[in-house]
Amino acid sequence: MTVAVVQFGGSNCDRDAVRALSHLGVDAERIWHADGLPDDTEGIVVPGGFSYGDYLRAGAMAARQPIMEAVREAAADGTPVLGVCNGAQIGCETGIAEGAFTTNRSARFQCEHVHLRVERADTPWTAAYEAGQVLEVPIAHGEGRFEIREDRLEALEAEDRVLFRYCDADGAVTDAANPNGSTANVAGLLGARETVAVMMPHPERATLPDVGGTDGQGVLRAFAE
Amino acid sequence: MTGYTATVTVRPKRGVLDPEADTTERALSRLGFELEDLRSADRFEIDVDAADAEAARDRAGEMADRLLANPTIHDYDVAVAERE
Numbered sequence: 626m627t628v629a630v631v632q633f634g635g636s637n638c639d640r641d642a643v644r645a646l647s648h649l650g651v652d653a654e655r656i657w658h659a660d661g662l663p664d665d666t667e668g669i670v671v672p673g674g675f676s677y678g679d680y681l682r683a684g685a686m687a688a689r690q691p692i693m694e695a696v697r698e699a700a701a702d703g704t705p706v707l708g709v710c711n712g713a714q715i716g717c718e719t720g721i722a723e724g725a726f727t728t729n730r731s732a733r734f735q736c737e738h739v740h741l742r743v744e745r746a747d748t749p750w751t752a753a754y755e756a757g758q759v760l761e762v763p764i765a766h767g768e769g770r771f772e773i774r775e776d777r778l779e780a781l782e783a784e785d786r787v788l789f790r791y792c793d794a795d796g797a798v799t800d801a802a803n804p805n806g807s808t809a810n811v812a813g814l815l816g817a818r819e820t821v822a823v824m825m826p827h828p829e830r831a832t833l834p835d836v837g838g839t840d841g842q843g844v845l846r847a848f849a850e
Numbered sequence: 851m852t853g854y855t856a857t858v859t860v861r862p863k864r865g866v867l868d869p870e871a872d873t874t875e876r877a878l879s880r881l882g883f884e885l886e887d888l889r890s891a892d893r894f895e896i897d898v899d900a901a902d903a904e905a906a907r908d909r910a911g912e913m914a915d916r917l918l919a920n921p922t923i924h925d926y927d928v929a930v931a932e933r934e
Contacts, residue, residue: 682920689917718920725922732869772866772923806867 638673673710684714713823724773730806753843856910861891
């Protein structure tokens with residue numbers, strides 16, 4: 626499988642994503658957004674960073690570039706698509722996932738390790754885990770607070786499309802363990818199809834053994850299938 | 851065609867947390883000001899040429915729908931005035 630890691634001006638996790646995927650034996654390459662998706666694209670990562678300087682809102686500009694129309698079509702056709710951090714913000718702005726990621730409750734940029742509870746293990750992104758398992762993965766964002774209309778949150782939960790929630794080390798989903806004030810502690814969610822996911826924490830930064838934990842590997846293994 | 855300025859004001863929906871406004875409010879309090887609440891908004895002034903004010907308003911509204919506002923977290927309004 627060839628995974629396209631889409632690079633915008635201001636993306637800064639694109640190399641990390643390629644390196645993490647390569648470590649797992651997944652063929653991945655960086656694609657400059659203006660060049661469009663290669664014909665042999667079998668998976669897509671929209672990586673983290675500060676595309677377009679976060680002008681207007683994080684992700685707002687990148688989401689309206691032509692390549693994201695191609696990403697949206699690929700996502701609708703079942704191509705695995707993962708948006709991480711700025712990629713998650715872009716994904717929500719593009720409409721491949723619901724809701725929005727906006728300014729942290731603290732109004733500060735936060736760079737720290739957090740715990741995530743795996744809400745369901747029967748998706749490509751979580752098949753390597755057990756439901757209820759607690760992962761330790763880094764976050765690094767200023768606009769990571771998940772917001773969604775109340776009726777859409779009910780639908781999201783009823784359809785079991787929450788992938789990860791912020792929790793404490795024991796897996797308890799509490800306000801104290803919510804780093805950014807996200808609605809219902811949502812850290813990652815599925816799009817309309819199970820092959821589409823967006824998440825604020827960085828699995829690619831918790832994949833290489835040399836840089837700390839490897840709890841994020843399971844998410845990227847979706848591309849190894 | 852007439853020249854108009856469409857002013858689009860984008861603000862967090864009521865009930866959606868606005869940490870930047872809260873921080874600004876606290877800073878004003880620290881400076882000794884008395885205030886009950888503070889809300890912030892983004893304002894875009896867009897010069898357009900249109901057949902009439904309604905057409906100018908519609909175009910600016912579409913700009914807000916497509917880019918300037920995110921309907922999950924924002925409300926917006928549009929005011930139109932003829933340019934001098």
